[in-house]
Amino acid sequence: ADELFLISGPCVIEEESIMMKTAEKIKEVSEKLNIPTIYKSSFMKDNRSSVDYYMGPGIDEGLRILEKVKTEFGFPVLTDVHYPDQVEAAAEVCDVIQIPAYLVMQTTLAVASGKTGKAVNLKHAQFLAPENMSKPVAKIESTGNENILLTERGYAFGYNDLIVDPRSFYHMRETGYPVIFDVTHSIRKYGIPSADPNGGAKQYLKTLARAGVASGVDGLFVETHPCPSEALCDAASQLDMSELEEFLKPLIELHEVEVKWR
Template identity: 70%
Template sequence: MKNIEVAGKTFGEKELFLICGPCVIEEEKIMMDAAERIKKIAERLHLPLIFKSSFMKDNRSSVEYYQGPGLEKGLRLLEKIKTTFDMPVLSDVHYLSQVKPAAEVLDVIQIPAYLCMQTSLVTEAAKTGKPVNIKHGQFIAPENMIKPVQKVEHYGNKNIILTERGYTFGYNDLIVDPRSFYELNRIGYPVVFDITHCIRRYGIPSADPAGGTRQYLGPIARAGVAAGIDGIFVEAHPKACDALCDAASQLDIDQLEEFLKPLIEIHYTEKKYRK
């Protein structure tokens, strides 16, 4: 498994690392509060942290749902968070035109799961030289994630993260198959488990309490760490029930620290026996 460099720091199998933040960028006060609190938690737990929030959510199920502040305003706020709290930031891109301006601010460029096989988008991100987080599309087998990885490697970029978020099973359900972590690890880059997206109930508005199954967050996260992941991706909000996106699946920040503690213990045990 290769370690990667993000903003001059090493991320990989030695320590469990955390990708965390509100699902989508909201008003500045909420975002600054979230960033400050998440950083303090990560420092107390000695977790390397990448702050995540989307400047744009382009896969909302209705045009009436909040999509974020957009590229320019969103990047300005992410840059302020990055500078104020001295931590790397991550956001996702959906169009070729977003990649270059995003690379001027972001420390990690994320390719959404739905777009992981879009060659032009993946290669444009690769050409920036920035680390690229490729989310596993819920429509392809995990071993086939070698294909977008090779597209990034083709341009000499070896700073790659692979993120699992579940596989389509039946209608409106994503199921996490532990075999996926094995297959993704074989590709040779840090593997992250996105736990908050895999508990979404698609087809149900994310503000509806039935739109997420938070009761499964702990068991699924613990199982994923035991299966050999390197990082946890969890969307967290100062008041999750009022979040403008994925309110039913985000974690309240005041629950985050206790949620992460057993994952750190399990990771410590797992890495002793990792082959």
């Protein structure tokens, strides 16, 4: 479809009330802007910098909350998986299984995810040339599953910096599958905890999002939170949910022009 779609939600699953509050706001924006939306959150963050940081509620509690969001708001839901033994349970609740960027080359995880028959969202690894995203794509296809999404989220550029290369969208589109731009993770500054406001370069959000949309994407991935500064993960990079609507408006218009000239 030519319509821009949205993947949004808090980075990690926090307490239920926060998750429902965010879902409610996203629902409102989604209907107001008429933008199809998938609700996203992680039951586990397995690559945090410290064992002392919040890792999420775990798979059981996490999936319970995602299911509740799905039932109450009617969103399709997305979560990421880290180990093959999590895949089946995640697929019982979720409409989209996501492979985290660092794990996108892990064959066992990809194949297990593909076999669920659910849509699989492959995050573009920070270390992988964009044209090589065809490799994990083929692993999913090998399971007979062609319900695949690809998501850009920045590439390693020197140390502790990510760069968003417009050519990456070009290459991912070449696979023929929908391409998504995860703009909030693209502004993370590694080496600075995400609880520190300097851990995210929010001043770039608008510019990056516009560049990505005009490059040619089908969907946007924007982590949102009722109060980012208190978020339990990626506090520095999530968008305040109150800004979501205004953030999306110009992007929807740019997308319309881009699609017209595709």
